[in-house]
Structure formats: structure tokens, C-alpha cells
Amino acid sequence: MNKLKIALVKQEVYQDLYVCPVTEKDPGQILFSSMGRVGPIALMSDLNADFYIVKEESNKETRIYQKVIPHIAPYLHLLKTETLDKIPGQEFKSPGSPYPNGKYAVSCYTIDWGQYDIVISINISLPTQLILKYPQTLFAYMIGEANMATGKARFGYDATLNQMARGRISHKCGAIDFPYTFVAKDxxxxxxxxxxxxxxxxxxxxxxxxxxxxxxxxxxxxxxxxxxxxxxxxxxxxxxxxxxxxxxxxxxxxxxxxxxxxxxxxxxxxxxxxxxxxxxxxxxxxxxxxxxxxxxxxxxxxxxxxxxxxxxxxxxxxxxxxxxxVLHTYFFDAPLQSLINCLKEKRGLSKPRTYSRWNRLFDNLYFLKLR
CATH class of the missing domain: 3.40.50.2000 (Glycogen Phosphorylase B;)
Structure with missing residues (x-):
């Protein structure tokens, strides 16, 4: 496979990771703009991925973040205009960027996701109706809080990244091992x-x-x-x-x-x-x-x-x-190979996967079960 073109996406209401425009290509500047954790920085530093902050959409699936950390969910809309340390209960944090997420947020509908081989979303940043328009792109999501929505891929996405790093390599779309801190050995x-x-x-x-x-x-x-x-x-x-x-x-x-x-x-x-x-x-x-x-x-x-x-x-x-x-094998090589295998599997299908009304019904029921 030729060199992969990858995008990492988060919403303007996400309380972690980088706060910078997609035009920022210096891995150090991206990393040091983080609100807290290192996250999957090797996507940008080692694989030359693009990073986007997208505006919050009104679709039910894109509001899953409200179920992830309910104790601060009522305040996350403030991240559109305020930095993390202005959120009640988060005053002790020292975000790397002086700017809020909203400064760099763009509409997800203005981006041609078909230019990418793989798009990784933190939580559900992109609506189902949008990603279904790009049958040649692999769409994966990682719920910001580990152990949530990891059993199977939902909401029309091809893969769910479970934040594990056990050296397991997936060959088909679905749940795959992929750590939050995606880094190579150096x-x-x-x-x-x-x-x-x-x-x-x-x-x-x-x-x-x-x-x-x-x-x-x-x-x-x-x-x-x-x-x-x-x-x-x-x-x-x-x-x-x-x-x-x-x-x-x-x-x-x-x-x-x-x-x-x-x-x-x-x-x-x-x-x-x-x-x-x-x-x-x-x-x-x-x-x-x-x-x-x-x-x-x-x-x-x-x-x-x-x-x-x-x-x-x-x-x-x-x-x-x-x-x-060990780090390189478990946290870089294996998860990357899983993504490549899933992309090959998706593109090798005789016809694109469908997202039926039954899929939507079951996903809506699952959404209601989340804490």
C-alpha cells in the first residue's frame, strides 16, 4: 500500500488533546498545545497526519461525549470559548495553549474526507450521515474514556479503537487494539x-x-x-x-x-x-x-x-x-498494521457496507444504555 493519508479529529467540546489549526505541522507545537495528555501524537510526528478540531454537530451520535464524563458534561460547551482551566472543577489544570478549542474549530462538512485513507475520531466527531458518503475511507472512533463503546463499531463507523495495546493485530473491521498514547519507540x-x-x-x-x-x-x-x-x-x-x-x-x-x-x-x-x-x-x-x-x-x-x-x-x-x-511493537507497529488491514478489508468488499434502519435502532438503544 502506498503512503497512508490519515486524519485525526476531535470536537470543540473535547476536554483533552491539542488546540491548534490544521495548518500547524510542527509535531512539537502540536504536542505542547495539548490540554493535558500526549495522546496519539505519532500520527502527526511519524505518519504526517492532519489534525482537525470540528464544530459540535446536533446529531445524537455526535453528542455521545455527554455520556462519557457526565460530571463535567454540562460545562464542556464552554470549551468553544474558554480554556480547560476555566471549567468548574478543572481549575488546577494548565492547558498548553492559551486558546480555546473553538478558535480553530471548522465545520466537518467543509472537509473532503475522501482525500484520506483513514480518519480517526475522538468520540463521535463526525455524523453517520456524513461518513457514509465516503466508502473508500476507513472511519474509526476512539471514545475518550477507555472501556466505553469498544465491543463493536457503531454509528456507521468501520472500527472502534479500544485503547488496549496487547500486540494483537486485527485483520477485519470492528474492535481493534489501539492505545490512546500512540507513539513509536523514540x-x-x-x-x-x-x-x-x-x-x-x-x-x-x-x-x-x-x-x-x-x-x-x-x-x-x-x-x-x-x-x-x-x-x-x-x-x-x-x-x-x-x-x-x-x-x-x-x-x-x-x-x-x-x-x-x-x-x-x-x-x-x-x-x-x-x-x-x-x-x-x-x-x-x-x-x-x-x-x-x-x-x-x-x-x-x-x-x-x-x-x-x-x-x-x-x-x-x-x-x-x-x-x-516492546513499546514500538505494541504501541506503534501492531495498531498501525491493524488499521491498514481494516482499510484493505473495507476496500476489498464487493459493495459498500450499508447502515440500515435496524443498525440505527440498535445504536440508538445502545446510546440510551450508556451511563
């Missing part, structure tokens, strides 16, 4: 090198934010004191994405101990930045990233391993490369 490292104009300092230990409940994080929790007592610098989470990524990029280790279990997007970010991730894999949904050598259960085991790595630079490099290769 995607973020290359972006930070260009942004900072220097290599990583590779010093200190970055504490994963969910090791503590404090927001924003201002101090080392008590259970991390043994690491500090052992002479290691503990680096804390920063609210602004550019500042936080710089801290992880310059750290030598990315660790989590205690606190709540995590999906592991932050782990993927750290590995792509070249920072070795060490933690208990039982506390990470994306547990594949925690290779055997970096799987520790106690703080004593954590300190022992880091001491060993400090005395054996070659072992550090070996584990770093091994972990990055």
Missing part, C-alpha cells in the same frame, strides 16, 4: 531533542503522578523517602505538558510505587522519551511495557535495582533498548 525523544536542542540529562528519578493523591504534586510522599535517603533526586509531576515532558526526558528512571493502578499511558510516554520505567506491572493495565527485569514489588526491590543499574551502565542501556522495542 517519537517523544525526537520531539524533545528538537525542542530543547540538546540530549537528555539522564539524571534523577521521576515519580509517576499516581504514586500520590496530591494534585498538583508539590512534595515527595512519605513512602518515597527511602529513595531520597539513598541519595537519589526525586522529580515531581508538572501541570503543563511541555514542562512535564521535559522533566521525564531529563530523568534517568520513571517509577511508580503505591497509589492507584494506572492504564499506563504515562509509562508509554516515558519509554518513548528514553527513560527506563520501573514499577509493579500488576498495577499497570499496559503491563507489557514493564519488562521482567523492571518489575519490582517493593521499595526495597526498587532501590536495589536502581543501585545495580547505577553501577552497570551497559545493563541500563540493554534494558532501555528492550523496553523501547
Amino acid at each position: 517519537t517523544l525523544e525526537k520531539i524533545m531533542q528538537q525542542y530543547l536542542g540538546r540530549p537528555s540529562a539522564r539524571k534523577g528519578i521521576f515519580m509517576e503522578i499516581n504514586s500520590t493523591t496530591e494534585r498538583p504534586v508539590t512534595r515527595i510522599p512519605d513512602h518515597f523517602q527511602p529513595l531520597a535517603d539513598a541519595g537519589y533526586e526525586i522529580i515531581l509531576h508538572q501541570q503543563k505538558i511541555a514542562d512535564n515532558l521535559k522533566n521525564i526526558y531529563d530523568a534517568k528512571y520513571f517509577v511508580k510505587m503505591g497509589g492507584r493502578s494506572i492504564r499506563g499511558n504515562s509509562v508509554a510516554e516515558a519509554v518513548s522519551l528514553g527513560t527506563l520505567a520501573i514499577m509493579n506491572r500488576d498495577e499497570v493495565i499496559h503491563h507489557e511495557l514493564i519488562i521482567d527485569e523492571c518489575n519490582v514489588k517493593t521499595m526495597d526491590e526498587m532501590i536495589s535495582l536502581i543501585n545495580r543499574l547505577e553501577n552497570d551502565p551497559e545493563l541500563y542501556r540493554t534494558l532501555q533498548q528492550k523496553q523501547r522495542q
